[in-house]
Amino acid sequence: MKPRGCFGESGVDFIYFVFVNILMCTGNPNLKKGLIVREPFATLIAEGKKVWEIRKSRTNVRGRVLIISGGKAVGSAELVDVLGPFTPEELGQHADKHLADVDFLRQYSGGKPLYAWVFRNAEKFKIPRKVRISRGAQVWANVVVEDE
Numbered sequence: 001m002k003p004r005g006c007f008g009e010s011g012v013d014f015i016y017f018v019f020v021n022i023l024m025c026t027g028n029p030n031l032k033k034g035l036i037v038r039e040p041f042a043t044l045i046a047e048g049k050k051v052w053e054i055r056k057s058r059t060n061v062r063g064r065v066l067i068i069s070g071g072k073a074v075g076s077a078e079l080v081d082v083l084g085p086f087t088p089e090e091l092g093q094h095a096d097k098h099l100a101d102v103d104f105l106r107q108y109s110g111g112k113p114l115y116a117w118v119f120r121n122a123e124k125f126k127i128p129r130k131v132r133i134s135r136g137a138q139v140w141a142n143v144v145v146e147d148e
Contacts, residue, residue, distance in 0.1 A: 081117075
């Protein structure tokens with residue numbers, strides 16, 4: 001069975017879309033799930049210093065994912081759980097896990113509930129690995145690691 005979205009969608013760069021879909025539909029082992037995170041938080045996750053990534057939604061993704069920032073995979077970690085919903089004040093009691101202050105969380109949440117994506121077994125790469133990532137990806141991306 002082909003993954004949903006294989007071939008025939010429009011509205012994206014056709015050549016890149018076909019390339020990524022061929023990889024996805026043929027079960028390419030180099031295709032990996034990547035979470036896009038801004039620095040310095042991406043490196044902190046990869047180093048295992050930030051074990052909760054705070055987001056405005058849940059995710060069903062579990063398992064080892066690449067941590068991506070600036071078009072490069074800085075490391076990987078296992079996404080093992082999603083906790084919440086939380087208020088910024090509730091998350092403030094766990095600042096040692098997510099490394100964000102309550103004022104930032106209030107502004108980020110915009111009054112909406114927040115969720116903690118729980119990571120473990122992080123691994124920072126000695127040299128960040130360049131990845132091919134689809135245009136427009138903002139949270140999750142199916143990526144191919146170019147120098148693996």
